[in-house]
Amino acid sequence: MNTDSQKMSKPSNDNASNSDNDEIDLMALLLALLRGWKTILFFILLGLVIGILYSRYVNPTFRSDALIQIDEKSSGLPALGENISDLLGTENSKAQTEAELIRSRMILEPVVDKLHLRIKLADLEVSAIDKIVSDRTHTQINSPEGVALRTTEGQVRISEFNVSQGYLNKPFTLSREGADFVLTNGFDDFKGKLNQPQKFSGVDGQIHITVNDLPTDNHTIRITKQSLQTTTDDINKSLSVVEKGKQTGIIELSMTGANQQQTSMILKDIILSYIGQNQSRGSEETTKTLKFMETQIPLLKKKLEDAEGVFNEFRKKYGTIDVSKEAELLLTENSNIDVQLNELKLKKADLTTYYTEEHPLVIQIDEQLKVLNDRKQTIDNTIAGLPELQREFLKLSQDTEINREIYLTLLKNYQQLQIAKAGQLGFARIIDLPISTYKAIAPKKLLIIVLGSLLGAMLGAMLVLIKNMLRNVVKDPERIEAKTGIPVIATIPRSPIITRLNKKKSSNSRLLAYADNNSISYEAIKSLRTNLVFGMPSEGLGFQRAKVILITGESPGVGKSFISSNLTEVFTQLNKKTLIMDADMRLGQLHKVFNMGQANGLADYLSQSNEQTKRFNNPLIDIDKTSGLNGSDISEFIHPTGIENMDFMPRGENPRNPASLLANGRFDHLMTELNLHYDYIIIDSPPVLAASDAMILAQHADKVLMVTRYEDSIEGQLVYAINQMNKANIKVDGIILNDVQQGLLSKYSYHYSYAYGNNN
CATH class of the missing domain: 1.20.5 (Single alpha-helices involved in coiled-coils or other helix-helix interfaces)
Structure with missing residues (x-):
């Protein structure tokens, strides 16, 4: 019908931007958050x-705290003198080392065994909803007598539960049957009597259990025997052992749990277990030394008695021998050497209970013994030169003196160690035991x-x-123009009244002229009409006098039918005969705007037989005042709307291939006939990205307008749709930004037009 030369010539934006702006618009982000x-x-x-x-x-979480002081060394030994302290040695203890010791299995295992902490109970009848409703659920209580758990239907009490290795960390369920109980793991069922020790043999080993009480029948309880490692790990997760400050020697212990009394009791038993181990460790050295002395004293006593007996017999037989001064000095020195040798041997014996022969202290004593033995050998060689009788006297008196000195020294040290052991307190003492505050910390x-x-x-x-980033919606008219190169010729504000009416299927008219004729939306449609009137040629070429406006969109739901119907209505106000055509033969909804049916429309006309097409080629006989057509086959497909100068062609029944119907030449003939009887024809076409119909229909249009929805349409889709039209040599003359919402949250609300008075 018309070519690009027949379309309105309008300058395009040659400076369209081909790349996105990478700068972050902080105000746009804020507005996006507000929207x-x-x-x-x-x-x-x-x-x-x-x-x-x-x-x-x-469940609430409670906390218990305690304090322990770590001394540098034992307080029981220094007061006994330097010699005994040297004998036992000293031992330094760092608070951090002791803190790690407290967390060890050596300390925790006695507590675990005493309180049966390896037994875990859970009430399977308590659901997540019950926990939320009650705000707190019962937890198990461990004591030396066993494990207890309160439920809504009674109490659970277990005094013994021991299993083989194969059953560790595996859950069992307990339930009551009268005076009996049933223990099961899903594979084996064991039945026993309440208040009686029971022994069961299963696939994975032995089970020893004593159940003292259970809730009513059919109330199931889960019971698990944990491994020692698992239990100590659980304790350490809730146990904190740290030194307060630096080098203070004060260790702070804290423990958290779901039961305040239970938590305080476990922490107290951990402290007592550590203190007991500490005291035992502090007296261990003294105990070993005393045991060694107890074995040596009887032997030394007998040896002394034997030496005195031999010496006395010698004196009875030979009388007293006057030993020379030299011999006396040698004897004295030899005696002192023997005393030193015995003391060193005693120390070596004590050290070898802790260290090997290669330890530096043992090697040092061996070197001292060698020096003394060499000197003793020298003295013995000197004494060997004395007369035989004198040598015998010296030997016997020397043996007696040495044995007496060794015996008395050992006896003295033994008594001192007994006193020391009685006064030893260890190097750790309790400052504060845990107390129950019953104040939840979580x-x-x-x-x-x-x-x-x-x-x-x-x-x-x-x-x-x-x-907002992934879905870059249409918002800014300037941005749209920059990205597409197509001018935004109208921004149509949202009409709240029409929006509400569209939600009601039973509503009648959805045209602004009847529902919201005082709105700025209606004024914006009139402004669009003015733009189009002055932007199109004043006269048609040849017999063509109708101005054809094609309205499409990039995707469904942008409001092109709203724009088409209301734009057609405002054109009738110019006393011009107008026709609105629903060319969306797939999903067109314009018939609902005019409260009509979709039958006898465009699809029906295009689908009629060739014979009907030939008849249609005859000239029209008459033109009706309301519809513009009468006495012609085309008149049955065009319906009056009840609005003066406005007719409507619905979409018709759903055809198989709408694009083929539009391209077979019948639509060209239709447009030729319609141009003879109308001033303006508004065509509502399918979306560009949904069907190719718009590209076929655009060949007959003087103006091609693209409708897009504010803050709903995607910029990329709009640009792509326009590019598709350009590739088909179709010029998009303008963009209509529909459903613009005004308000403080809209950065671009200045694009609104404002109504002035009550214009028609």
């Missing part, structure tokens, strides 16, 4: 609800609720920003 306030509020409320539910679901409900709300706000903001 997404509903999403953010939803996640804030969601975080608030989750925080409240979590704070009620989790959960901090207010903090959890606040954090939940903040996390919800952060998540909501992140989703809004991510959505």
